[in-house]
Amino acid sequence: MTMMEKNWIEIGTLDDIPRQGARVLKTRLGCVAVFRTADDEVFALDDKCPHKGGPLSQGIVHGMSVTCPLHNWVISLETGSAAGADSGQVRTHRVRVEQRRIYIDASALHTSEVM
Numbered sequence: 001m002t003m004m005e006k007n008w009i010e011i012g013t014l015d016d017i018p019r020q021g022a023r024v025l026k027t028r029l030g031c032v033a034v035f036r037t038a039d040d041e042v043f044a045l046d047d048k049c050p051h052k053g054g055p056l057s058q059g060i061v062h063g064m065s066v067t068c069p070l071h072n073w074v075i076s077l078e079t080g081s082a083a084g085a086d087s088g089q090v091r092t093h094r095v096r097v098e099q100r101r102i103y104i105d106a107s108a109l110h111t112s113e114v115m
């Protein structure tokens with residue numbers, strides 16, 4: 001599979017996101033938080049905590065998780081699931097990095113363009 005397939009949209013480069021940070025991608029279906037871990041892995045989740053909708057993009061990234069800035073729920077970047085005793089799920093989006101360029105699978109965003 002190549003990145004040129006129609007549902008994969010380039011959204012920037014690895015250098016656009018600080019390590020253990022995030023950038024927000026605005027789409028027609030809401031904001032998506034694109035995270036970069038300390039190991040340069042990239043994940044994309046809806047920017048909406050499954051607890052009360054807090055902005056996960058403003059949370060603290062640690063390992064393969066992000067801690068929500070509002071009430072400290074810990075969300076897995078891989079699965080979008082809340083950890084520990086909390087239960088909830090946020091939608092994840094497939095992302096790939098090729099030659100430091102980041103691509104997102106926009107098929108679930110129901111749009112061929114991001115804003």
Ligand code: FES
Nearest residue numbers: 049051052054068
């Ligand atoms: S809104 Fe995220 S922990 Fe409450």
